Amino acid sequence: MAPVLVFLIILIHLCVIIFIPAGCCGSILTSGKNSKFTAVLVFGDSTVDTGNNNYIVTVAKGDHPPYGRDFPGHIPTGRFSNGKLVPDFIASFLGIKDTVPPFLEPGLSNKDLKTGVAFASGGSGYDDLTTVVSGAIPVSQQLKYFKEYIQRLRNAVGDKDAEKIIAGALVIISAGTNDFILNFYDIPTRRLEFNISQYQDFLLARISDFVSELYKLGCRKLVIAGLPPMGCLPIQMTLRFAEIKDRKCVEDENMDAQIYNRKLAKLLSERQAELLQSKIVYADAYEPLIDMIHHPQKYGFVDTDRGCCGKGYIEVGPLCNGITRTCENASEYLFWDAIHPTESAYYYLIKYLEKQVLPQLLFHPTSQT
16 A cells, blocks of 8 residues: 555545443433433543543544534533534533543543543544554543542542542543554555454454453443444445445445444343343444434434535545635534544434433343342
């Protein structure tokens, strides 16, 4: 592969989307002080990075216009969208807080620590090799930051209350798409040692280990997202097809995502059975997104194959900037840039999944032996 092409792929991939499910029935989500969760703790990639990348050296940043155009105050916060992200919606619906701050943000208050933070980093993945390209914080490092968080939380509220907060927190984990796109499809580093099935299993083993570590640290309520239809990301369609007019979803990548998701769902069921008093829920991200793509009129979308920023084919991160033209109404677009969804898309994802995810976490775990 020519060096110039490799550089372009690295630049425009920055941080790749994976959708995080959320929500529950309205009576639970709007329960305010009666919330069944103590805090929201977030691990993963760009769709749940609320600003950690602002504080590290990486090209994967959303801290400049037009990012944040529709966020309260119309300011770029480091979120890779025009507005709020799924963790923000979840925390608000649960009555915990309006937005989830990044852990690396200076000056976090004790209240911030008690109600949860995000450790996620745009461009991250389960595979540490992924962040060699993106310069992001790998999931393994996010775990180290979580351990720092636990110590700060203990200092703030004491050991006993810190344990209760962590055990009662809703833990959201979303990563994986960057691993496949940056290591297997577009920059095929891992293809030198794995076929697609082997690489899926490699990542699943990393997830299993990550779940075990979180459990050891006191987490009991986990939601782990599957992959979206990766082949329908605007940037993937652009890179796969030479002519813009020929762009369409890359079906082999979508099929890989579906196979991986089935394996992940099976793994998480097994891990829950093994870990006493845990609730570990698989969240299907594939079906709600593909439904938006196939039936955009149901959601008020007029465009689902390109982003609102620029022409929407490759613009992301530094290529989506203050001099880039944007669409007038982002709520009519599924994607904000060539990778990340709009705030409206996040909202519909939550609405689609709210009846299938949190209710499973609210049931008391069955007796396990």
